Structure formats: C-alpha cells, structure tokens
Amino acid sequence: MRQKSLARTILQPLGIAVAMAAVVRGAVHIYSIPSASMVPTLEVGDRIVVTRYFGTDPERGHVIVFQSPRDGELLVKRVIATPGDLIDARLGRVRIGGHTLAEPYVLRQAATGAIETQLVAGNCYFVMGDNRDESLDSRSWGVVPRDHIVGRARLVLWSSPLDDGVVRASGAPSERAPEARTTRRGTRVFKWID
Numbered sequence: 001m002r003q004k005s006l007a008r009t010i011l012q013p014l015g016i017a018v019a020m021a022a023v024v025r026g027a028v029h030i031y032s033i034p035s036a037s038m039v040p041t042l043e044v045g046d047r048i049v050v051t052r053y054f055g056t057d058p059e060r061g062h063v064i065v066f067q068s069p070r071d072g073e074l075l076v077k078r079v080i081a082t083p084g085d086l087i088d089a090r091l092g093r094v095r096i097g098g099h100t101l102a103e104p105y106v107l108r109q110a111a112t113g114a115i116e117t118q119l120v121a122g123n124c125y126f127v128m129g130d131n132r133d134e135s136l137d138s139r140s141w142g143v144v145p146r147d148h149i150v151g152r153a154r155l156v157l158w159s160s161p162l163d164d165g166v167v168r169a170s171g172a173p174s175e176r177a178p179e180a181r182t183t184r185r186g187t188r189v190f191k192w193i194d
Helices: 006-027 179-187
Strands: 028-032 046-051 063-067 074-081 086-090 093-096 124-128 149-159
Touching: 028 149, 063 124, 074 093
Parallel strands: none
Antiparallel strands: 028 046, 046 149, 063 074, 063 149, 074 124, 086 093
C-alpha cells in the first residue's frame, strides 16, 4: 500500500472543490426583485435563486428570469403559454386552447385584460407577472424566445431592502411596492417558489 504525498492529499480535494464551485457558479445565480410585478409570489427585496435549464425546457407555471426582448434588461415573470399553445383572454381570465387557465398565484383574479387570440410560436414563451395590474409583459411586447431565458426561479433565500450591489430581475422600472410589505421579511427565508 502506497502512501499519498502530503501535497496530493491537500491539492486533490482542493481541486475538486474548485471545479465543483465553478460548475455551481455557472448553473446557479442570485437575483434581487426591485418591482411589484410578481406580487404575491415575489416581493420587492426578495433575493431569489435561479437555476439554468439543462436538457429541459420551461413549462407552464414556471417562474423564469430572462432578458427582455425589448432592451435586454433582466426580468422575472411566470410562463403562461408554451410553444404551440393557443392563448387568449376572456372576461379578464387567460384561456389556453379555449379553456380557462386556473391561476391561484395571481394577486387579483380576472385582472388580465385583453389578449388577442394568438398561437405561441415554436421555441417561444408567453409570460406575465402575477400582479397583472403592475406588470409589463408579453401582453405589451410579445413572446420571449427560448434563447433569452436565463433560468427558473426556485427559491427565495431571504428578503431585505434593495441595495446597489445585486443584479436585479425586474418588471417596469417605475414599479415600487408599498413599504407595508417590508414587515413580513422574516417569513420569506428559504421559501420555495411555486
């Protein structure tokens, strides 16, 4: 039985740790929420964990971070329709293929507004904020191409006032949530995003 050299004993686990850290850094990101467009699911000041899609595609209901087709700004919204879906709205409610979509996550029911009947193109996604009254989304600027999607929002790590040192995933730049929302920050630690 040969003994490992002291250098190998130290360097081998260190090398593995560095390699694993590089993989995780490329697959996991943390973003801060600066707008009220995803209330009640995400609130201003939430720090969220976003993971890349590897070998899978976004599904209806996933909360995703993506680059805006308009200006490249990072946004966070919910996938409402996937490639090949026929989407429209009737009486303020989203319909997919003529069937009303159950949306328990929205802030206010029947607040979707008008959506012209459209077929979502291949490799594209129709996205909207959960706070339909305060969200700029696919209703305004159309579908999001798959290659604009950064990843899926998985977890609220914690919630705190915004600072300037964190990349933000936003809605409309002018959106701000009321200060009253800051009173529940302690309950928003390690909260899974549905």
